[in-house]
Amino acid sequence: MKTKTNSAHFWLFLWGLGLAGQLCWNIENQWFNTFVYAKIAKDSTIVTLMVVTSALVTTFSTFLFGTLSDRIGSRRKFIAFGYIAWGIFTIVFGFTEFLNTGIVAMGAKSSIWIAFLVILIDNIMSFFGSMGNDSGFSAWSNDLTTNQNRGQVGAVLAFLPVIGTIIGTVAGGLLIGSDDNYNRLFWCMGIFVITAGILSLLFLKDSPTLLPHRNGTLWQQFTAVFRSKGLFTQKELLLVCVTTALFFISFNIYFVHMGNWMIYRMGFGADSMGLIQGIGLLLASLLVIPCIGLINRDKTPIITFAAIIINMAGLWILALFIRPENVDTQKLFSPQNLLLFFAIFLAGAGYILVVQSMTMWVKQLYPQESRGQFEGIRVLFFTLIPMIIGTVIGNIIIKNGAGSIVNEYGITENIPTESIYLWAALLLIFPMIPLLFGTKAYYKRVKEGASQKGSVHIPK
Template identity: 50%
Template sequence: MHSDSKKSTVSFWSFVWLLGLAGQLCWNMENQWFNTFVYAKIAKDPTIISWMLAISAMATTVSTFLFGCISDRKGTRKTLISVGYILWGIFTILFGTTEFLRNQENQNASIIGVAFAVIAADAIMSFFGSMGNDIGFNAWINDYMTPENSGALGAALAVQPVIGTIAGTILGGLLVGADDNYMRLFVVIGGSVILLGLYSLFGMKDAESLRSSVKGSFSQQFFSIFNIKEYLKHRELIFVNLMLAVYFISFNVYFSHLGNFMIYYLGFTADTMGLIEGVGLLIAMFTTIPAIKLIQKGKSALIILVAIIINSIGLLIIGLLVSPTNVDPSTIWNPHLLAGVLFVGIGYMLFLQTITVWSKRLYPEDSRGQFEGIRIIFYVLIPMVVAPLISNPIIKRSGEFVDEYGFTEYLPTNAVFIAGFVVVLLTIIPLYFAQRKSMEKS
């Protein structure tokens, strides 16, 4: 830590948790409730979700490279965080207004137009969310990371998505309610992010060690990150990023459709769905505590291997043992579904906690912002472009239904979890090579 004062330490950790949790709540809402919003308000068609994933991933990637370069050159993270969070919240609220564009008289034309508006609004929201969270907040965390606090920070960054998922799913279900009031959800979450952006503007400090890093003109520095020859020198980081890409291709194959699977295929209400996810993930959260010491002892590869195995077991349980015929949508007590969510949650938490610390330790000190941009290619862009190419045709083939009015609907079925299981096992390949490179350096 760069300050000896107790007050400064408390302030640092308050920002770690407040900004981190707010960001994860907002990302959870996009990853989970935006997709159920589309099914509830626009059309039950995974193609719209696929386009949302791909276009928002591209917007996120452009944002991380652009603002990563700006952040490194200016030597500041605070401004990006504050402005990014404020705009993130504003466009989250504006996203919700797209439901009012529906034209009841001309349904087909209306769906096409509203789908375009939804995709565009999601992309703009993601652009500013990436500015504030992916680049600003993550680079700020990296500036403060030391060997002494890396395990605790890694645990915090891994726990936050789970808390965000638990709180976002339960709170989201309560806010959406039985009347499908999605606007209420977007106003509450978006408003909270705006307030925290304002709070960071007045109370946050950049790390004392942070310096501006100017390497030629802006364009020279911006495009220097695309120097493949230079990037290939970081062999261990390459394989760590490949692990990230393969794992999150699997994750996006099933998670983007998990809410619609539980609500529209299994028959749960939004609030019950939230409780089922919440119970499993709340238990999973405690696995990060023993993992902290193992990460500090250099056992990252072992933790990730265990995470992949546990994750794959969870996907198999849901894929093979959960169906509309053996669940009771009126209660959260559905042992097979709870067990599947628990195992998937444990695997996800351990993987994200460990790989976050592993990758950040490998960043060049003078290019941390831009290397966060490279991370986003593997963490967001590749998974969100590739995953729909797997999940969309699977849903179209296995989940085609005709509703009572004769309209064709496409509901996610167990098949997406089996596909996720197959893909997640492939993560072991880059893990093997990353561990070999790590051993060569020690």
């Protein structure tokens, strides 16, 4: 079962599977965190452990299933079964709220076990989500990306997280509603992702150029990318990965806590929070369109530089000018909230353009015979390293900030404050350094006419 590049089949599944995956990731990255605060405990450590451990599981899963899909020369089954299991465990995650009848009533030891179960189910969900999306769908889309459609595919892959965030936050907030019914959201999303998996099993087709690639035993192939003659000899690829990791360290300091900041610090409801983020990101996503041509004309580094500056500007506004007394939580579209909308727009625009530019930059450097495995490299630098470092830094900031208070029951609650944006903005200086060297390598490669895919090779 094979499909052709740029066929209607390709674009339909690119959008459909991509949207289902991004919606599910949005729920995990945003609503799982507010779910913990609403149903389990207002403890940033639980959120941090969820993010860190799920990032570890995601990376391992991507390497494992990416290597397996390279060896058998197929992505379809990994996508289908991964999405089906992903949807099932999204629904299962919501059941954890019924185990928690109250932190005060159950005591500290029982609360620890509930937190452990929440983290465990989140990890299982991430394992299958990565199997279907990171190692399956991402490698499948890269198999069908050419020099002629690279800008368009890059635009779609940049749009998808934005659309996922917009729909996920707006629709998610409306589904949760004023009665905090998180299970309504988890059931709707889980069924949608399960449906996407079933349709993939029945109708998805692999690339006609995808062939099985075996490089020794499974373990030898699994570890090949980490050998001295693997990733670490690819200077440009390594610089791109380090740049992106440093950017997303900053991103993870604030993003995983942004929903709780808007709800518990600013005073917005879940539905209003979704609209604020959704509208800002919707407007920001329009910038993707002119960047399609720029990417196709080899202007990717310029887009990345501009994106980091734009993101930094948004974070500075959030850090210095947005306070509870400066916003109107009753009238969402009050003039008082214009600066908040603008800051979200800038931060979101920078994030979107980094995703668009860096995703396509790194993908064009993958070796043709190991695209599935190299999705693991992308997840390692785009997800694992930033999530571990960024969320740990964010947790330290929140734990030691003005938002950490002891409530009337003697329980410490950790409410994020604007300091998370201040530190995130300061750390955006660091990705500029490897980006400068990466830009030099990029234009050297373009000048030498060596931009064809598959030019990278991992020796046995």
